[in-house]
Amino acid sequence: MTADSTLAATAGDTRKAPALQVRDLVVRYGNRRDTVRAVDGVSVEVARGTTLGIIGESGSGKSTLAKAIAGLVPINSGTVAIAGPDGKPAPAAPSVGRAGQVQMIFQDPVLALNPGRPVWKSVVEPLVPHRPVIPRRLRDRAVELLGQVGLGPEFADRRPGQMSGGQRQRVTIARAVAARAPLVMCDEPVAALDISVQAEVLRLLDEVREAFGLTYVFISHDMSSIARIAHDVGVMYLGRLVEVGPVREVLERPRHPYTRALIRAVPRIGLDARDRELHPLEGEIPDARRPPSGCRFRTRCPFAQEVCARDEPPVETVAEPAPGGGSAHRTACHLWREIQDGTARPRTS
Ligand SMILES: Nc1ncnc2c1ncn2[C@@H]1O[C@H](COP(=O)(O)OP(=O)(O)OP(=O)(O)O)[C@@H](O)[C@H]1O
Ligand code: SF4
Ligand SMILES: [Mg+2]
Structure with missing residues (x-):
């Protein structure tokens, strides 16, 4: 993947060095015959003092990405660079040994204590x-x-x-x-908590980030938690980031059909149930050992065409960063323009 074809996001003030810079990260599990590319060419940046939310279904590679950044699983290729507490960029490192630079907060604190x-x-x-x-x-x-x-x-x-x-x-x-540690990886930190306690812990996390100038990668299945805490959001599907950008921009103007489906799946009071039924996220996430050719989402995408099976979609900038800072909105879909202007129509089952 070339530098300009990466899904890179720099949240917040772009004049600051990013706290985290991930380039073309690949993490495989298994052996030569039976391999899962759990993270497959992910590139992303997080500006200092901001939160990057990562969302995606179970098995999309969120925890593996967090562990690879924290140096808890070996990296097959690509680099991770974490700036020091003084903001000075650290040299990109291919693998392990990031103790002191990264802390992890897991879903189940019982296991962590x-x-x-x-x-x-x-x-x-x-x-x-x-x-x-x-x-x-x-x-x-x-x-x-x-x-x-x-x-x-x-x-x-x-x-x-x-x-x-x-x-x-x-x-x-x-x-x-x-x-x-300047960087904290939060892997589903509120998923096991009662809904009212979730809100308190999210608020605390945010206060602590601000008070101590920390940078977070916040992993969640839950779009509303991401909306509450993140500056940017990255959407993962089968080891890839398919869309990334400022959280409000992505939630209000999602460009990738997978992101659109995730947002539509969020139960909202007052949403017409028929509207959701027209756009369900159908089917299971495919076997990660044998991902579909071309676009990995094509087996579930209502817009899929021939090109989607043939070619991997390039990453394109949908919206440049807002004046004064922030991050670009990018997506990897052959048809995002046509879907947007209504010339590509979803298949109806
Ligand atoms: N230690 C391991 N050995 C082999 N395969 C693994 C291992 N850990 C994860 N995987 C596989 O890698 C892929 C990504 O797993 P990962 O745990 O990163 O997903 P996730 O997005 O965090 O899922 P969840 O939302 O369920 O926590 C899955 O196909 C999973 O089965
Ligand atoms: S590239 Fe094709 S299959 Fe993939 S999300 Fe876009 S339209 Fe759907
Ligand atoms: Mg996980």
């Missing part, structure tokens, strides 16, 4: 890496950090099992703050 430890120890763990015993002198710092995420000192000595899901996720956010 040691069940036998009082949570204050988990919070300050990143301050003393590789030390089995957490020094008692760090307890005050942990209490301070817990306070910053809305947990009083009475929580410091609790075990994770003695807290609610939302409180546990607050602990992992406090730990991410303690780590002082």
